[in-house]
């Protein structure tokens with residue numbers, strides 16, 4: 207087990223647990239797949255592959271700009287990790303002064319989610335440095351560095367439903383239970399994908415494909431360049447299946463954690479010792495539901511089917527072991543029960559696109575709005591100004607007919623720490639969907655799209671973008 211120490215670069219502190227020994231796979235030869243004719247299921251302007259936060263935002267934005275859109279998702283719901291992965295803690299959408307910088311699609315979602323589906327500080331408290339308020343919210347996902355932030359927890363079922371209804375209202379053709387398998391590429395341009403479903407193999411042809419799979423499934427197989435580096439000391443590459451315990455009293459747990467720090471430290475040390483894989487609980491949108499987004503397991507690849515299986519097996523066992531331990535020893539967990547384990551495995555990083563641009567660590571201190579800015583992200587600490595997200599981070603250095611959004615956009619490993627968070631995925635998704643729709647309408651390649659036109663469209667959609675070069679205070 208390794209423990210990460212918090213720093214400006216390492217925003218998450220956490221225990222990391224090493225993998226089990228890997229079973230060697232034997233070389234059993236190959237079977238030659240015969241060629242066959244694949245029926246075309248649909249032709250469209252914009253095909254979005256993957257219905258996570260970024261893909262949902264992309265489909266909604268492309269349809270808003272008038273495109274004929276298909277959204278293809280392998281599971282039975284939208285929201286990706288933010289719903290099916292039980293990552294129900296939406297990271298910071300305000301900057302360190304309390305100003306909302308993650309806007310557009312994110313704002314639409316929070317305006318429409320029912321009040322009892324969201325738990326977080328009221329708008330009046332965003333940016334507050336009041337020690338009482340910051341102390342209260344720091345135990346409830348919404349204060350860091352002594353500042354209250356807009357980083358609420360949400361009800362995943364409500365977010366699934368709302369995401370689905372938004373895209374359907376805009377006449378997006380939604381296709382669940384369908385796994386994009388092979389990109390159709392001609393002359394260096396992506397022209398669609400072949401997908402697998404219970405009906406077998408079918409193709410969707412599109413003018414522009416948006417890869418929102420999180421793992422770059424489409425752009426990697428289409429031949430784009432990408433990075434897949436691993437940083438052993440960071441949570442970055444760790445995986446886990448998240449889960450929820452019901453029947454808890456999180457206020458009592460927080461009273462124990464904050465009021466009896468020595469006993470809490472003893473509880474944590476004993477848990478690590480007895481269970482091996484061990485994780486702390488976080489609050490959810492309800493006091494009687496606790497969220498576990500770990501134990502974070504290191505040394506596995508989310509592109510290896512044996513590793514994916516191994517992490518699921520270990521995580522489900524850890525869930526049962528935690529229930530027993532927490533029921534016995536954790537105040538507030540005496541009547542806990544296993545409510546739900548995530549149907550989507552928690553993957554933070556596999557591939558990152560090599561784009562014509564990128565979000566880079568060297569940008570953090572300067573606060574400059576890049577000329578091709580499509581959104582703005584809050585910085586990791588109050589030491590830095592807001593950070594500009596360029597359109598180039600979505601455009602492959604080498605591949606046409608495709609844009610990327612979400613956790614596999616072009617950025618360096620440090621910047622990936624925040625670029626992969628849900629709010630940033632909404633931002634890059636909305637930008638990619640809008641750009642794809644405009645490129646189709648104008649009959650140009652996404653890389654040749656006029657950025658001023660894209661920025662104007664994003665501003666109309668309520669996104670926070672600064673169209674000309676300026677320096678942020």
Ligand SMILES: Cc1cc2nc3c(=O)[nH]c(=O)nc-3n(C[C@H](O)[C@H](O)[C@H](O)COP(=O)(O)OP(=O)(O)OC[C@H]3O[C@@H](n4cnc5c(N)ncnc54)[C@H](O)[C@@H]3O)c2cc1C
Pocket residue numbers: 255256257258259260261278279280281285286287288291293295296297298384385386387418419420421423446448499500551552553554611612613614626627628629631
């Ligand atoms: C354990 C953990 C904790 C995290 N904590 C936080 C946090 O506290 N706050 C925060 O804001 N963020 C957090 N994150 C990050 C965040 O959840 C993800 O990075 C974000 O959801 C990524 O969004 P996305 O749209 O890029 O991809 P995903 O959410 O991964 O969605 C991708 C979608 O594409 C679908 N898909 C994939 N491949 C295919 C295919 N070939 N064909 C069809 N469909 C496909 C998937 O089924 C999925 O629905 C955490 C992540 C993890 C794993």
